[in-house]
Amino acid sequence: MNPRDVVPESNMPAYPWLDRPLNDSAIQKKMGMLNVVGHGYTEQEISEAPAALEGKTELEALIAYLQVLAPTPQELKHG
Numbered sequence: 296m297n298p299r300d301v302v303p304e305s306n307m308p309a310y311p312w313l314d315r316p317l318n319d320s321a322i323q324k325k326m327g328m329l330n331v332v333g334h335g336y337t338e339q340e341i342s343e344a345p346a347a348l349e350g351k352t353e354l355e356a357l358i359a360y361l362q363v364l365a366p367t368p369q370e371l372k373h374g
Contacts, residue, residue, distance in 0.1 A: 313354035
């Protein structure tokens with residue numbers, strides 16, 4: 296993960312850790328704690344979380360997180 300491979304003049308640093316496999320053995324516990332503060336995961340979502348992370352990288356997890364932060368077209372339209 297090196298931005299200079301795409302744009303040699305880039306001053307962005309390399310991000311080699313984003314290419315490593317995602318390993319979050321505590322994902323179910325974290326989701327359960329988020330429920331305590333009102334997030335609202337279902338029991339099914341919590342039980343299926345480890346399988347959903349299988350084969351994913353840190354970069355894929357970061358992209359998924361950023362996509363959740365982005366407003367939907369409907370949210371942009373209605374302010």
